[in-house]
Amino acid sequence: MNTSALIRPAWTPATIALMVIGFMVFWPLGFAMLAYIIWGDRLEGFKRDVNRATDGIFAGCRRGSDKAARWGHGSARTGNVAFDDWREKELERLAEERRKLDEMLTEFDDYARELRRAKDQDEFDRFMAQRNKHTAPTTTGSADKPAAKRGKGTNLLDD
Secondary structure, X not given: OOOOOOOOOOOOHHHHHHHHHHHHHOHHHHHHHHHHHHHHHHHHHHHHHHHHHHHHHHHHXXXXXHHHHHXXXXXXXXXXXXXXHHHHHHHHHHHHHXXXXXXXXXXXXXXXXXXXXXXXXXXXXXXXXXXXXXXXXXXXXOOOOOOOOOOOOOOOOOO
């Protein structure tokens, strides 16, 4: 892949020119180009998340079509009973493998999320320990000095 592409999510002369032209032609195009320049590097992760979400949504449709096929509404049988039985068993085996893979994916996502949470917690704990070390109150000399006597005029509200 060529990393020096002319139009990439960065502040290059080409992307700036396209953004300005976009604003002049039709302002939503300019905003779209601005969004691409700013958030374009996150596009791959966004597409992956959208694909996972739509796969989850349409998995129910797939299961519904599988049920329809069993009731004779889906693909027609070939007439060869042995082949049809073998095909049905293979499809069930593949569906079971798919369920196992989906479960493993869910488990891994949970593991990765917990790992990120633990890492974030560790970083936060280190930050708080460092912050508390630097902002610890100093108590030098305050017990040795007598308290100042308040006299008239030391506080503006006392007058």
